[in-house]
Amino acid sequence: MKRVLITGAAGFLGSHLCDRFIKEGYHVIGMDNLLTGSKDNIEHLFALENFEFYHHDVSKFVHVPGELDYILHFASPASPIDYLKMPIQTLKVGSLGCHNLLGLAKEKNARFLIASTSEVYGDPNVHPQTEEYWGNVNPVGPRGVYDEAKRFQEAITMAYHTFHGLETRIVRIFNTYGPRMRLDDGRALPAFMSQALKGEDITVFGDGSQTRSFCYVDDLVDGIYRLLLSEHAQPVNIGNPSEITIKEFAEEVVALTKTGSKISYQDLPKDDPKQRRPDISKAKEILDWEPKVDRKDGLAITLQYFMEKLGVEVKS
Ligand code: NAD
Numbered sequence: 001m002k003r004v005l006i007t008g009a010a011g012f013l014g015s016h017l018c019d020r021f022i023k024e025g026y027h028v029i030g031m032d033n034l035l036t037g038s039k040d041n042i043e044h045l046f047a048l049e050n051f052e053f054y055h056h057d058v059s060k061f062v063h064v065p066g067e068l069d070y071i072l073h074f075a076s077p078a079s080p081i082d083y084l085k086m087p088i089q090t091l092k093v094g095s096l097g098c099h100n101l102l103g104l105a106k107e108k109n110a111r112f113l114i115a116s117t118s119e120v121y122g123d124p125n126v127h128p129q130t131e132e133y134w135g136n137v138n139p140v141g142p143r144g145v146y147d148e149a150k151r152f153q154e155a156i157t158m159a160y161h162t163f164h165g166l167e168t169r170i171v172r173i174f175n176t177y178g179p180r181m182r183l184d185d186g187r188a189l190p191a192f193m194s195q196a197l198k199g200e201d202i203t204v205f206g207d208g209s210q211t212r213s214f215c216y217v218d219d220l221v222d223g224i225y226r227l228l229l230s231e232h233a234q235p236v237n238i239g240n241p242s243e244i245t246i247k248e249f250a251e252e253v254v255a256l257t258k259t260g261s262k263i264s265y266q267d268l269p270k271d272d273p274k275q276r277r278p279d280i281s282k283a284k285e286i287l288d289w290e291p292k293v294d295r296k297d298g299l300a301i302t303l304q305y306f307m308e309k310l311g312v313e314v315k316s
């Protein structure tokens with residue numbers, strides 16, 4: 001049985017990755033310090049023989065007994081309000097944490113994959129974003145703690161690949177949504193859905209003309225799984241190219257929840273990217289991957305999850 005270590009396992013994406021690797025017949029070792037994640041996301045796995053959980057901060061020395069075939073480094077605060085609240089932890093998990101895990105991968109001769117992000121493109125001047133674009137990041141702006149940590153992760157991962165010959169993979173993840181997002185993590189979808197379900201106004205930042213492209217979590221996990229097993233060490237964008245303005249996105253959520261919530265316009269956070277859409281030609285060509293879940297279907301599944309969390313029903 002192949003053995004995989006997944007950091008950030010109790011978080012949104014990490015927990016879905018644990019599920020996928022269990023389904024594929026792996027022995028999964030989840031690691032998390034529960035900074036922004038929750039054991040609720042993985043408690044259904046605790047009884048399984050091929051699942052182990054380590055409560056550990058990966059910015060400190062990481063030890064895992066036994067062999068490892070793969071390491072997926074997903075630990076990091078990921079939503080803007082989380083990393084603005086925890087700037088130093090964010091920089092440490094992206095730098096010291098990543099270095100510790102690369103050392104572990106070298107020791108175990110394991111293939112290493114990092115969760116990079118569309119944020120490495122910053123507020124992009126090239127649209128849609130291809131992997132060849134170097135980005136437009138403000139290193140000393142508020143988002144710099146996250147963006148630069150991720151850029152450093154890419155650089156050190158590539159250095160281990162070229163200098164030590166380590167097998168490495170880099171996935172640049174674009175905005176992803178689905179069940180197990182935290183209701184209060186401040187990202188657009190959980191914010192809009194919980195506001196609509198509580199009958200509150202929807203907080204759209206700026207005039208809502210900025211765009212994002214939202215990918216359903218199952219599609220993302222499938223892309224990551226394919227990338228890990230591919231032979232491609234250069235970064236690959238994984239995301240859904242269906243682009244929408246944040247105002248339209250808020251309106252879609254209101255329509256879906258049938259709540260009639262009004263939009264309340266708030267100040268746009270500093271350095272908020274104006275547009276974002278992945279060019280996924282590379283993923284299509286190399287991984288034979290493209291997203292399958294329409295936003296309408298993905299949002300309906302996610303709404304069901306948030307309704308259960310909040311204990312509310314939507315009018316039919
Ligand atoms: P999340 O906050 O739900 O999960 C992150 C997990 O990492 C949490 O469980 C947290 O407790 C854990 N963690 C944080 N610091 C840690 C540390 N020092 N040691 C051990 N565990 C630690 O966020 P997510 O949305 O699941 O994001 C997971 C990864 O994917 C992150 O690296 C993020 O940067 C990346 N990513 C996510 C998105 C997205 O749209 N969700 C987009 C781009 C990149």
Ligand code: UDP
Pocket residue numbers: 079080175186187188189191192203204205206210212246268269272273
């Ligand atoms: N956003 C918003 N209202 C909210 C939360 C977010 O208008 O309550 C906007 C935010 O300014 C950004 C977009 O929605 O333009 C996506 O934000 P999110 O935090 O989900 O992701 P990111 O900015 O990291 O892409």
